[in-house]
Amino acid sequence: NREISIIGAPSDYGQMRRGVDMGPSAIRYADVSERLQALGYEVKDEGDIIVKRPMNNTQLDTNLKNLKEVVEVCTQLSDKVSEVIGQGRFPLVLGGDHSIAIGTLAGLAAHYDNLGVIWYDAHADLNTPATSPSGNIHGMPLAVSIGLGDERLVTIGGPAPKIKPGNIIIIGARSVDPGERDLIREKGIKVYTMHEIDRMGMTRIIEDSIAYLKERKVDGVHLSLDLDGIDPLYTPGVGTPVPGGITYRESHLAMEMLEEEGIITSAEFVEVNPILDERNKTADVAVALMGSLLGEKLV
Ligand code: LYS
DSSP, X not given: OOEEEEEEEOOOTTSSOXXXXXXXXXXXXXXXXXXXXXXXXXXXXXXXXXXXXXXXXXXXXXXXXXXXXXXXXXXXXXXXXXXXXXXXXXXEEEESSGGGHHHHHHHHHTXXXXXXEEEEOSBOOOOOTTTOSSOOXXXXXXXXXXXXXOHHHHTTTSSSOSSOGGGEEEEEEOBOOHHHHHHHHHHTOEEEEHHHHHHHOHHHHHHHHHHHHXXXXXXXXXXXXXXXXXXXXXXXXXXXXXXXXXXXHHHHHHHHHHHHXXXXXXXXXXXXXXXXXXXXXXXXXHHHHHHHHTTOOOO
16 A cells, blocks of 8 residues: 555643643654655645643543543544545554554554554553543553443444454553453463563564464454553653663564565554653654665665
């Protein structure tokens, strides 16, 4: 697919640190359109979905913080992603915190019967309101997408579930809550933690992931890349950094291998927070990885 639609989802309602709403601007500032155009793509920037400011009437004293706002944002994003897929274009979604993935996956679910998902992240994002230590919805999108959690979230853009637990591969996990661990075991969700990455190397992880998804006969693969999956040395501008992450080179390798296979049918890059960043370093890494994912070669 040589036609890409960029969709900004400038929401910070999934967590409590302001600033990640500026992620799409920072990524655009890092020349995402130019970089992809240089690869020969027809790139259309669809602009941002509308996220209402300032934050008012929000309920913070709950285990589903800013629920109403998150539902509004994700409903819009779901519609937009669905529209873009309907036009035969490749959706590239820019976050925003990871709660926006609820919307992206809902929009994709309308077009795929057996979608695979690669979740590149330090966290498992498999909390429910019952297990979440924070009440922050950005820790819940994968659980929501397999149909677990609040009714108002799981039914965004269509009936639950949006994806099958067996079609998920988490890569880079190193901060997993007890309830998430239980769910991973119970649902048989495939997880490559940092331990496996150290032990097997990224090459084998991606080879195995591709083989696994093919065996599952997926009809598309969505890449949901949280910049906190990468070590905070390289991507300091994230709200929930965890040391001991995936390196810059390993990440490029992963993107290049996915590109060679031609397996990725949609992508999102989330949690870039320019307020916490150093001279837009994290957005620059995001755009460099998008380059590799979409065909940039060193020589
Ligand atoms: N697992 C933690 C939580 O649920 C952190 C999630 C971070 C997501 N980016 O709050």
